[in-house]
Structures are given as C-alpha cells and as structure tokens.
Amino acid sequence: MLRKILLFTVPLLIAVHLSGQGTPTDFLSADFHKERREAVRQMLPANSVAVFFANAERNRANDVDYIYHQDPDFYYLTGYKEPNAVLLVFSENQSDTSGATYNEMLYVQERDPRAEQWNGKRLGVEGAKEQLGFDRALNGGDFSNIPVDFKSFDMVTFFDFKNDFRDKRGGADLFDLIKTFKIKTDYPSDYNPTKKRLYSMIKSTDVENSANVAQTLGRYLSRDTSLKEDELLSGFVNAGDDGLRSDIKEKVSLKLETNNLDSQLIAEIMSKLRETKTKEEMVLLKKAVEISAVGQAEVMKAMHPNMSETEIQGVHEYVYKKYGAEYEGYPSIVGGGNNGCILHYIENNKTQVGNDLVLMDLGAEYHGYTADVTRTIPANGKFTPEQKQIYDIVYNAQEAGIKASVVGAPFRAPGEAASKVVTEGLLALGIIKDASEARTYFPHGTSHYLGLDVHDKGTYGPYKANTVITVEPGIYIPEGSDCDKKWWGIAVRIEDDILITDNGPVNLSDMAPRTTEAIEAMMKLPSPLDDFTLPTLD
Ligand code: GLY
Ligand code: MN
Ligand code: MN
Numbered sequence: 001m002l003r004k005i006l007l008f009t010v011p012l013l014i015a016v017h018l019s020g021q022g023t024p025t026d027f028l029s030a031d032f033h034k035e036r037r038e039a040v041r042q043m044l045p046a047n048s049v050a051v052f053f054a055n056a057e058r059n060r061a062n063d064v065d066y067i068y069h070q071d072p073d074f075y076y077l078t079g080y081k082e083p084n085a086v087l088l089v090f091s092e093n094q095s096d097t098s099g100a101t102y103n104e105m106l107y108v109q110e111r112d113p114r115a116e117q118w119n120g121k122r123l124g125v126e127g128a129k130e131q132l133g134f135d136r137a138l139n140g141g142d143f144s145n146i147p148v149d150f151k152s153f154d155m156v157t158f159f160d161f162k163n164d165f166r167d168k169r170g171g172a173d174l175f176d177l178i179k180t181f182k183i184k185t186d187y188p189s190d191y192n193p194t195k196k197r198l199y200s201m202i203k204s205t206d207v208e209n210s211a212n213v214a215q216t217l218g219r220y221l222s223r224d225t226s227l228k229e230d231e232l233l234s235g236f237v238n239a240g241d242d243g244l245r246s247d248i249k250e251k252v253s254l255k256l257e258t259n260n261l262d263s264q265l266i267a268e269i270m271s272k273l274r275e276t277k278t279k280e281e282m283v284l285l286k287k288a289v290e291i292s293a294v295g296q297a298e299v300m301k302a303m304h305p306n307m308s309e310t311e312i313q314g315v316h317e318y319v320y321k322k323y324g325a326e327y328e329g330y331p332s333i334v335g336g337g338n339n340g341c342i343l344h345y346i347e348n349n350k351t352q353v354g355n356d357l358v359l360m361d362l363g364a365e366y367h368g369y370t371a372d373v374t375r376t377i378p379a380n381g382k383f384t385p386e387q388k389q390i391y392d393i394v395y396n397a398q399e400a401g402i403k404a405s406v407v408g409a410p411f412r413a414p415g416e417a418a419s420k421v422v423t424e425g426l427l428a429l430g431i432i433k434d435a436s437e438a439r440t441y442f443p444h445g446t447s448h449y450l451g452l453d454v455h456d457k458g459t460y461g462p463y464k465a466n467t468v469i470t471v472e473p474g475i476y477i478p479e480g481s482d483c484d485k486k487w488w489g490i491a492v493r494i495e496d497d498i499l500i501t502d503n504g505p506v507n508l509s510d511m512a513p514r515t516t517e518a519i520e521a522m523m524k525l526p527s528p529l530d531d532f533t534l535p536t537l538d
Contacts, residue, residue, distance in 0.1 A: 140172030329370020340491030374495030393425030
C-alpha cells in the first residue's frame with residue numbers, strides 16, 4: 001500500500017514542484033531563419049527555385065529508428081526539427097490563383113493525435129506558421145498538388161538524393177515527397193550532378209582551351225566509372241582533334257538545355273552562408289564548446305587508472321546533459337594507450353585505462369551546434385618523460401597553428417604551421433630520419449570548419465572574420481612502429497575550437513587545461529565523482 005501511495009504521490013510532488021518549469025527557449029529565432037532564407041534568395045539567379053528536403057529517418061533495428069537528426073541546412077533555414085518536410089525558396093514572388101503572392105513554402109508533417117501519442121508532438125501547419133514564422137506552411141500530403149510548375153523555372157537547384165531512405169506507411173513521408181519532386185521536375189533516371197558540371201565545362205570552353213579541358217575531364221573519368229560510360233564525356237576526352245571536340249560540344253550543349261536541374265549552386269550558396277557565423281549562432285556554438293571544455297576539466301579531476309573507456313565517455317556525456325546539451329555532435333572517442341592511434345576510435349571498450357595516456361575527442365551538441373574538443377591526459381595524473389616530449393611537440397604545433405588562424409590567411413595556413421613543428425620535433429627525437437616520414441605519425445588534416453556539422457560547410461578560401469575552425473595536430477605512434485620501442489603506444493591529439501576575428505584568433509575551448517603542467521594540476525583536484533559508488537552486480 002505504502003509503495004502504491006509513494007508511486008502516486010512522488011510523481012505528483014515532483015509535478016507540483018516543477019510546475020512552471022518549461023522547455024528550453026534559447027533556440028535560434030524565427031527571424032534568424034527567415035533572414036537566412038532571404039540570404040539564399042539574394043544568391044539565386046532570376047526565375048529559379050531552391051528546394052531543400054528534411055533529413056531521412058534511419059532504421060536502427062526492427063521497429064526502432066536512430067534518434068532523428070535534422071539536416072543542418074534544413075535546420076539553418078527553417079528551425080524545423082521533424083522529418084518528412086520540404087522547403088522551397090523562390091528567387092521572385094509567385095502568385096497563386098487568388099492573386100496572393102509568396103516567395104517561400106514549407107511542407108511539414110501533418111498533425112496526427114495517434115502518431116503524436118506514440119512519438120511526440122508535431123508542430124504541424126499552425127505551429128510552422130506561429131512558431132517558425134512561415135506565411136505559407138502546408139501539410140506534406142498537399143505536396144503532390146503543389147501549384148508550382150517546376151519546368152517553368154530557368155533553374156531548380158537542390159541537393160541530389162542519397163537514396164538512403166525507406167518508404168514508410170502513409171503517403172507523405174520523405175520517400176513520397178521526393179517521388180513527387182522527381183515526377184514534377186522530369187528528374188532523369190541517370191541524373192548525375194558531376195556529369196552535369198563536366199558538361200557545363202565543355203559547353204563553356206573555347207577551342208584553344210579544349211585540349212586542356214579534355215585532360216582535366218580525363219582525371220574525373222579515371223576516378224568514376226559511371227562518368228567513363230558516358231559516350232559524350234569519353235568522346236571528348238579521347239578525341240584526337242579540335243574538330244571532333246567541337247562536334248561533341250554542340251551535342252553536350254543541346255543535352256544541357258533539356259533540363260533545368262542543378263545541384264551545384266545550392267552547395268555553393270550553403271557553403272558561403274554557413275562558413276561565417278552570426279552573433280546569434282555564436283551564442284549557441286560558444287555554449288556547446290564551453291560545455292565540452294568543462295567536460296574535459298571534470299574528467300581530469302575524476303580520472304583514475306581503474307576507469308574504463310566507457311565510463312570516461314559517460315562522465316563527459318553526463319556533463320553535457322547536465323548543461324542541457326541534447327546530443328553529442330559525433331560519436332565520442334575515448335582511447336587509452338594504443339587505442340588513441342585509431343583516429344576515429346569509437347569502440348571505447350577497454351575495461352581499464354591503466355597508466356596510459358587517454359585521448360578524449362568529444363563534443364557536445366547544443367541546440368544544433370557542435371563542439372569538437374580533444375584532450376590527452378595521463379590516466380594516473382603524471383606524464384612520463386616520453387609522453388611529455390611527444391605532448392610538448394603537439395602543443396607547440398597547435399600553438400603555431402592557432403597563431404596562423406588569422407583573417408586573410410589561406411585555409412591551409414594552420415596546417416602548414418603545425419606540420420612544420422611536428423616534423424622538426426619528430427626529427428629531433430630521432431623518431432623519423434627524413435621529413436617525408438612525418439605523415440606516418442601525423443596522418444590527418446589540422447583544421448576544419450565547425451558549426452551545425454562537426455565538419456562544417458565552408459568555401460576553403462582565405463579565412464574570414466567570424467569563422468570557427470578546429471586546430472588539432474596529433475602524433476600517433478602505434479605498437480610496432482619503426483622507431484625506438486619507448487615511443488610505442490603514445491598517441492596525442494590536442495584540439496581546440498578557434499574563432500577567427502579581426503583582432504586575431506580566440507580560443508573558445510580554453511576552459512579545458514592544455515599544458516602538461518595545467519593538466520597535472522587539474523588532475524590533483526578532487527572530483528564529486530570520487531564518492532560516487534554503485535553496488536557490485538553479479
Ligand atoms: N572529432 C572528429 C574530428 O576531430 O574531426
Ligand atoms: Mn576535429
Ligand atoms: Mn575531434
């Protein structure tokens with residue numbers, strides 16, 4: 001009886017106590033998304049439409065799907081978090097039969113009380129209007145009657161489909177929306193955006209340049225058999241003279257005119273827009289990074305040699321949840337000793353990290369924005385002389401990389417600066433005999449953009465203010481490497497998230513100790529988890 005009473009009263013008490021506590025409100029604003037759609041519109045050519053589809057739902061096993069995650073471009077432009085949706089952004093106003101004008105449309109999942117009882121509330125058409133600020137929101141089921149003639153546009157730009165979605169029950173899931181789109185646009189069964197781009201190259205080349213273009217195309221064809229099978233492309237590459245190439249150019253031009261589909265411009269537009277962050281985005285991105293940095297610091301306090309990689313991962317992720325971060329931005333990497341040499345090690349299943357270094361590369365995702373922070377620390381709190389020697393090379397390489405992360409510098413600048421330090425360091429320690437061997441131990445790039453995606457979109461041009469990148473050099477010396485045994489099993493990566501500003505780089509993740517001295521000092525501090533014990537289970 002007492003148990004029954006408790007079962008009923010405890011939730012009630014909690015409910016009463018928590019009444020008035022809501023859900024988070026610090027999401028990107030409807031105005032932000034609207035302004036971003038306007039920016040897309042400004043970059044579209046006349047008489048064109050950009051079409052964006054929501055991300056696919058993906059099956060985990062049987063009747064369980066993976067946790068749904070919106071496509072970052074779709075989220076950036078709408079704020080809509082549900083699947084089975086499509087957004088259209090028109091370059092100019094369109095008119096409907098009543099004479100009303102509109103320049104964008106959003107098709108969303110229809111409200112459905114039964115589905116919502118099982119899987120959660122849907123925003124629906126009204127929510128899309130009220131909360132996301134769309135004038136013209138419709139149910140996905142209406143997409144098949146869309147009052148838009150796609151063939152009347154000079155360009156329909158969209159991301160080509162990856163064909164990794166299923167046809168679920170009902171008539172308005174992503175499968176059905178894409179099917180409708182393909183029918184209405186006369187999407188060719190052999191649509192291939194790369195082929196289209198190569199056709200355009202041929203069309204715009206002049207006679208003097210055509211032999212050079214043929215050479216470039218030859219490289220594309222050698223990497224992609226489907227391109228090689230295209231008679232016009234192969235013909236152009238193998239043509240022995242300009243006359244033959246001119247004939248093919250005419251045929252290619254005719255073919256290009258037969259459809260208005262494009263998948264290049266949309267990619268360029270989204271890369272340009274997402275490369276630099278607005279103030280509103282920076283609030284969320286900074287928060288994701290700071291949460292992740294605090295996670296690293298807390299783990300430094302909690303770490304001991306008996307911990308498993310899985311438990312270490314759990315401590316980071318607990319800190320994320322405590323701050324309200326919904327997800328991890330990518331699968332967490334926690335690798336003790338030799339496991340750290342696997343760059344994207346995600347098994348995280350060593351049961352005791354022992355006295356090794358532990359490489360921890362994790363990022364909280366806060367309201368869509370993800371961090372990407374790596375620290376490498378000695379599980380027992382003290383670096384050995386060998387570990388410290390390698391660590392300090394990576395640290396100095398990262399310092400050089402961060403210093404090179406300035407407005408106007410080429411994208412590769414941090415990487416070049418970091419590689420130089422790593423190469424010199426490995427030579428000085430005798431781990432390599434020649435600079436060309438450095439890539440064996442530092443086999444990855446140093447920087448990538450960061451934002452809604454961990455490897456975010458960008459143009460790879462010279463750095464602009466308000467861009468966020470990672471600077472993440474590493475040295476990895478797997479067991480059995482061709483060097484003195486004392487280095488084997490040492491893997492170090494240090495990764496910070498750097499905001500590029502007109503006043504120089506700002507390290508957003510500097511709340512996580514980074515020098516060997518600061519790490520050792522942090523590891524001496526007590527952790528609230530020191531007293532957290534659980535019963536032993538059989
Ligand atoms: N965590 C993936 C990366 O560092 O790029
Ligand atoms: Mn990274
Ligand atoms: Mn990383």
